[in-house]
Amino acid sequence: MRARRKLIAPLLVIAIVAMAWIGLGMIVTNSYYQLMLTLVPIWAVMGLSWNLLSGYTGLISFGHAAFFGLGAYTVTIALVQFDITPWIGIPLGMVVGTVAGIVIGYPTFRLRGHYFALSMLAYPMALLYVFVWLGYQEVPLPMKREAPGFYMQFSDYRVYIALAVGLLVVSLLISLAVERSRFGMSLTAIKQNEPAAEAAGIDTLAWKMRAIMLSGAVAAAAGGLYAVVLLVVTPDSVFGMLTSAQALIVALFGGVGTLWGPLIGAAILIPLSETLQAQLGDVIPGIQGVVYGIAIILVVLLAPEGIFWRVRDRLQRSQAAGAAPMTPVAPPIAALAPGQASSRNRRPILAVSGISKSFGGLRAVVNASFEVADGEIVGIIGPNGAGKTTLFNLLNGFLAADGGKVVFAGRELIGLKPNRICRLGIGRTFQVVRAFPRLSVLNNVVVGAYATTTNDPDAFAAASAALAQVGLIGRSDAIAGGLTNKELRLMELARALAGRPRLLLMDEPLAGLASQEIEDMLVVIRALAAQGMTVVIIEHTMRAMVRLAERFVVLDHGAILAVGQPSEIINDEGVIEAYLGKKWAAIRARG
Amino acid sequence: MTSLGTFIEIFLQALIAGILIGAIYGLMCVGLGIIFGVMRVINFAQGEFLMLGMYFTFYLVVGFNMLSFLGPVVGPYTGALLAGPALFAVGYVLHRFLISRVTGVSVAGTEGEGHYAQLILTLGLALVLQNGGLILFGSTPQSVRTPLSARAWEIPLLYDANASLFLNKARAVAGVVSVVVAVALYWLINRSRLGKTLRAAADNAAAAIYMGIDVDRAYRIAFGIGIGITAIAGGLVATYNPFQPYIGLDFVIIMYAGVVLGGMGSILGAFWGGMTIGLVQQLSTLVLPTQLQNAAIFVVFLLIVMVRPQGLFGRATERV
Amino acid sequence: MLAVESLSVAYGGLTALCEISLAVRAGQFVSIVGPNGAGKTTLFKAISGTVCPSGGCIRFEERDLLAVAPSQRAHLGIAHVAEGRQIFGSMTVMENLEMGAYPQTGRRDWGRNLERIFAMFPILAERRGQAAGTLSGGEQQMLAIGRGIASSPRLLMLDEPSMGLAPVVADLIFERISDLHRDGLTILLVEQRVAEAVQSCDFGYVLETGRVVLEGTHQTLLSDNRIRSFYLGM
Numbered sequence A: 001m002r003a004r005r006k007l008i009a010p011l012l013v014i015a016i017v018a019m020a021w022i023g024l025g026m027i028v029t030n031s032y033y034q035l036m037l038t039l040v041p042i043w044a045v046m047g048l049s050w051n052l053l054s055g056y057t058g059l060i061s062f063g064h065a066a067f068f069g070l071g072a073y074t075v076t077i078a079l080v081q082f083d084i085t086p087w088i089g090i091p092l093g094m095v096v097g098t099v100a101g102i103v104i105g106y107p108t109f110r111l112r113g114h115y116f117a118l119s120m121l122a123y124p125m126a127l128l129y130v131f132v133w134l135g136y137q138e139v140p141l142p143m144k145r146e147a148p149g150f151y152m153q154f155s156d157y158r159v160y161i162a163l164a165v166g167l168l169v170v171s172l173l174i175s176l177a178v179e180r181s182r183f184g185m186s187l188t189a190i191k192q193n194e195p196a197a198e199a200a201g202i203d204t205l206a207w208k209m210r211a212i213m214l215s216g217a218v219a220a221a222a223g224g225l226y227a228v229v230l231l232v233v234t235p236d237s238v239f240g241m242l243t244s245a246q247a248l249i250v251a252l253f254g255g256v257g258t259l260w261g262p263l264i265g266a267a268i269l270i271p272l273s274e275t276l277q278a279q280l281g282d283v284i285p286g287i288q289g290v291v292y293g294i295a296i297i298l299v300v301l302l303a304p305e306g307i308f309w310r311v312r313d314r315l316q317r318s319q320a321a322g323a324a325p326m327t328p329v330a331p332p333i334a335a336l337a338p339g340q341a342s343s344r345n346r347r348p349i350l351a352v353s354g355i356s357k358s359f360g361g362l363r364a365v366v367n368a369s370f371e372v373a374d375g376e377i378v379g380i381i382g383p384n385g386a387g388k389t390t391l392f393n394l395l396n397g398f399l400a401a402d403g404g405k406v407v408f409a410g411r412e413l414i415g416l417k418p419n420r421i422c423r424l425g426i427g428r429t430f431q432v433v434r435a436f437p438r439l440s441v442l443n444n445v446v447v448g449a450y451a452t453t454t455n456d457p458d459a460f461a462a463a464s465a466a467l468a469q470v471g472l473i474g475r476s477d478a479i480a481g482g483l484t485n486k487e488l489r490l491m492e493l494a495r496a497l498a499g500r501p502r503l504l505l506m507d508e509p510l511a512g513l514a515s516q517e518i519e520d521m522l523v524v525i526r527a528l529a530a531q532g533m534t535v536v537i538i539e540h541t542m543r544a545m546v547r548l549a550e551r552f553v554v555l556d557h558g559a560i561l562a563v564g565q566p567s568e569i570i571n572d573e574g575v576i577e578a579y580l581g582k583k584w585a586a587i588r589a590r591g
Numbered sequence B: 001m002t003s004l005g006t007f008i009e010i011f012l013q014a015l016i017a018g019i020l021i022g023a024i025y026g027l028m029c030v031g032l033g034i035i036f037g038v039m040r041v042i043n044f045a046q047g048e049f050l051m052l053g054m055y056f057t058f059y060l061v062v063g064f065n066m067l068s069f070l071g072p073v074v075g076p077y078t079g080a081l082l083a084g085p086a087l088f089a090v091g092y093v094l095h096r097f098l099i100s101r102v103t104g105v106s107v108a109g110t111e112g113e114g115h116y117a118q119l120i121l122t123l124g125l126a127l128v129l130q131n132g133g134l135i136l137f138g139s140t141p142q143s144v145r146t147p148l149s150a151r152a153w154e155i156p157l158l159y160d161a162n163a164s165l166f167l168n169k170a171r172a173v174a175g176v177v178s179v180v181v182a183v184a185l186y187w188l189i190n191r192s193r194l195g196k197t198l199r200a201a202a203d204n205a206a207a208a209i210y211m212g213i214d215v216d217r218a219y220r221i222a223f224g225i226g227i228g229i230t231a232i233a234g235g236l237v238a239t240y241n242p243f244q245p246y247i248g249l250d251f252v253i254i255m256y257a258g259v260v261l262g263g264m265g266s267i268l269g270a271f272w273g274g275m276t277i278g279l280v281q282q283l284s285t286l287v288l289p290t291q292l293q294n295a296a297i298f299v300v301f302l303l304i305v306m307v308r309p310q311g312l313f314g315r316a317t318e319r320v
Numbered sequence C: 001m002l003a004v005e006s007l008s009v010a011y012g013g014l015t016a017l018c019e020i021s022l023a024v025r026a027g028q029f030v031s032i033v034g035p036n037g038a039g040k041t042t043l044f045k046a047i048s049g050t051v052c053p054s055g056g057c058i059r060f061e062e063r064d065l066l067a068v069a070p071s072q073r074a075h076l077g078i079a080h081v082a083e084g085r086q087i088f089g090s091m092t093v094m095e096n097l098e099m100g101a102y103p104q105t106g107r108r109d110w111g112r113n114l115e116r117i118f119a120m121f122p123i124l125a126e127r128r129g130q131a132a133g134t135l136s137g138g139e140q141q142m143l144a145i146g147r148g149i150a151s152s153p154r155l156l157m158l159d160e161p162s163m164g165l166a167p168v169v170a171d172l173i174f175e176r177i178s179d180l181h182r183d184g185l186t187i188l189l190v191e192q193r194v195a196e197a198v199q200s201c202d203f204g205y206v207l208e209t210g211r212v213v214l215e216g217t218h219q220t221l222l223s224d225n226r227i228r229s230f231y232l233g234m
Helices: A002-027 A031-057 A065-082 A086-108 A113-134 A157-179 A182-192 A194-199 A204-230 A235-239 A241-254 A260-280 A287-302 A307-320 A388-396 A418-424 A441-449 A456-470 A485-497 A515-530 A542-548 A566-570 A573-580 A582-590 B002-038 B046-063 B068-097 B113-137 B169-191 B193-203 B205-211 B215-238 B247-262 B267-284 B290-307 C040-048 C070-076 C093-100 C104-108 C110-120 C122-126 C137-149 C167-182 C194-200 C218-222 C225-232
Strands: A348-359 A362-373 A377-381 A403-408 A426-429 A503-507 A534-538 A551-556 A559-564 B152-156 B164-168 C002-011 C014-024 C029-033 C055-060 C078-081 C155-159 C186-191 C203-208 C211-217
Touching: A002 A031, A002 A157, A031 A157, A031 A182, A031 A204, A031 A241, A031 A260, A065 A086, A065 A113, A065 A204, A065 A235, A065 A241, A086 A113, A086 A204, A086 B290, A113 A235, A113 A241, A113 B247, A113 B290, A157 A182, A157 A204, A182 A194, A182 A204, A182 A441, A194 A204, A194 A418, A194 A426, A204 A235, A235 A241, A241 A260, A241 A287, A241 A307, A241 B113, A260 A287, A260 A307, A287 B113, A348 A388, A348 A534, A362 A388, A362 A403, A362 A534, A362 A559, A377 A388, A377 A515, A377 A542, A388 A418, A388 A426, A388 A503, A388 A534, A418 A426, A426 A485, A441 A456, A441 A485, A456 A485, A456 A515, A485 A503, A485 A515, A515 A534, A515 A542, A542 A566, A551 A566, A551 A573, A559 A566, A559 A573, B002 B046, B002 B164, B002 B169, B002 B215, B002 B247, B002 B267, B046 B068, B046 B113, B046 B215, B046 B247, B068 B169, B068 B215, B113 B247, B152 B169, B164 B169, B169 B193, B169 B215, B169 B267, B193 B205, B193 B215, B193 C093, B205 B215, B205 C070, B205 C093, B247 B267, B247 B290, B267 B290, C002 C040, C014 C029, C014 C040, C014 C055, C014 C211, C029 C040, C029 C194, C040 C070, C040 C078, C040 C155, C040 C186, C070 C078, C078 C137, C093 C137, C104 C110, C110 C122, C110 C137, C122 C137, C137 C155, C137 C167, C167 C186, C167 C194, C186 C194, C194 C218, C203 C218, C211 C218
Parallel strands: A377 A534, A377 A551, A426 A503, A503 A534, C029 C186, C029 C203, C078 C155, C155 C186
Antiparallel strands: A348 A362, A348 A403, A551 A559, B152 B164, C002 C014, C002 C055, C203 C211
């Protein structure tokens, strides 16, 4: 119900904008302004398409001109060589755009950060040279006087404006649908912390592919309409650097990762630059580029995520000034299934045999073997650099083991991708919590439930249940950016719990917490174990761990040094040597 | 026999051209290599500094005719070399006021987001420079003509009296100068105290601070050097190639391809990477039409990045 | 020589150090021990200037250190051998040592210091032309310490020199550190290995969650059961 109410507001805004725009189009008679009214929506659509990929996932694309150009040329070539009307040509272009998305996305997604951006740059430039070579230097669209409407050619410019607005509305609706759905949330999770998203069960590659396919289709549609409106296509105008840059700037300036951003950006920048170009273009050619360039620089320095967010954050901050005092965290609900505590199955749920991992010459994990019984709390301890996190990364699937076996509830884990492993029932929390600062706690947690639920109501229910388990249910609607360190860790835990795991891997959950906060965390963890959860924790805070863990596995230099109960371990010579130093016992013995 | 002979002649011609052009590309890539490979700063505007180097040389030598006392041959090359210090100053100032806002310690905490901002900022810079150049310099292609531009050395091929290789003199000299400058830079970076300081700052900024090195200043100097070197390469290109304000874009991918091919963090690698790209470009004309030679580079770039991202000389430490 | 007064450091919402005070006198060997996350490295970073304190002050030889730029502090005579070695992996052993001698004092005593470093750690002399990134953990630690000495410092700060090292190598490192102290160098040591840290020091502090929970002379600490308890929660 809440979700539906939230949808009406943006839909209303879209409708108003659309009608106002068309209304404006009806009034304006100056052909130059008519062109402007047509171009702004087209570039807004381009910006939206860029947003769909780069704004939401954080993978910056410098090459959206590739899709734009392919869309433009599909429409053009279809019309010129096969006499196919743009009414069909544009959808055809969208198909080409989608395919291009797959072809480009699959290899390029293996890259990160700057490599991705640079590679994306290469595609439109390569296409530019190819099309020049093919001879498509300048292709005018032929006039079809016999059936203009059929070929999307109208003498009345206002129809073009309406078409452009129509495309804009469709793109806005698509963006809205993506943003408000699992799609958008998954992409945001990927942007925020890709490993965590993967470990929470989100198939990051699949979502990225879907994003680029959709993005490619929308950009191609923009390109197709551009061709129809301008009636001439050159490789440089559609594949050129300025096109990619415009897509990027429009979204960046207006607001990254939101459907309003490109609209705002286009509405401000396109008229500005086109007017400057028209007024000063003869005297100062290239003024358009300079304006864009300065706009980008200013945006990056002053409002790195775009105007929309800057304004919204400012508004929210002034609102939050009078917010209610923080409600204390409710104690966790110690819901205990009857009999579960006592009749805990002591069969091993996780069996690690002889796994090893080396990085070049560095042997990070050496032939480690141990078992974890169902429902146990096991602590993994050892000096810094002993290989504990590497071990977790091996269990989770982030690293491929060089050898050995890991069997979880009868399934072999080695070779599976992290999101697969998550689906099998292993949850993971990370040392560094990366929340979505602008979203509510509930929305932060719900991504963890995507792997195990098929629809949103179930996902939100699982998220709420997880929040109840950690005692944060009272803060479900709080904005994550304002949480304390302890609450962030509890939220991270809830996200892992939302996937209803059987085994939980926790990496230094107590780091940076004060004594009382540590106690609170221990209560939560114990409650989880009492409900039947198996917990494996990496930690350094021995004072807490001796009271929490039922067994310790001690790692040193990548090898298992000792396994046993806390009281044995802390008196173990080897452990004392690894942790306290060999001389300690001697000194103590001497008194 | 003759068709094989012809093929060999064409092949050798392309090879020689590739080596000469490769040397110049190598110098360009070294400039970018210092910035991208060592400092890990993405400078999208590198091609524009190449362009500025070209125009600086042009105005110095042709426009304002300030080096005419050196004669028509030495003048242009001196002009190209002078572009180095001039653009060094530009780079230094730019880094101080613009680039440093999105690099270094201030963004060290934000994972990966520093790169995003660098990409965008330098993209904006590139647009300003490109179009500013268009406004200031006009769109007419210019070139720095020297008496060498139209002449070539003829190297007869031994096996056939009629066949010979032509070495365009301007290109050849430019290539040689490139190598000399690259060697000088190599000496500076690897042997001099300044060079070691720069390398230390790039290797581990925190540790460098502990040593007492002013890391901010080191970054500025490194950035300035990177820009200056690329500008020199630009000035050299200007002696045999016509140019206009948008030319930077053609070279950006070449430079990045060269640096990535050579391996990040390796200046020597950047040079060899640039050389390889030059060879690829020229040799590709044997099998592809000339218009596609740049497309071939893009394909090579994509292949490298996907198959061996650490390049030929880099260490495989770019762990995901 | 070094006085830290009521120093506080906060990262975002997290308080790393809460009003800690400690002092190091010339010629002393002071150890700071404590579990992970206690704030030991943060303390060093505050002294070196990589981190900005939110309160309190640091004085080095009567000079307000917080007014000195981070890259200038080494020139005052503070050598920081950082956690995890932090050597320049792409440069050779020799070049690393040269960088250590960057300050004026280092360059002045270069020949003498180099001899001393090679005498202490002969393996560095053997591997002087090798890229530092290819050295083993122990060798890198030796290099890091050598680099610290190369500046002829007045205060040598060592952050967890035994981290990730095999016990026998760590023992050698500690022996050398004690040698340096015997030769008159003032040492401030942070360690996870309580035994070594406490055994060689003149004075020690125990840090936990950003506060000093115990301090005392070498004797006091050795005989204190609480040290053990802070570590193992007994």
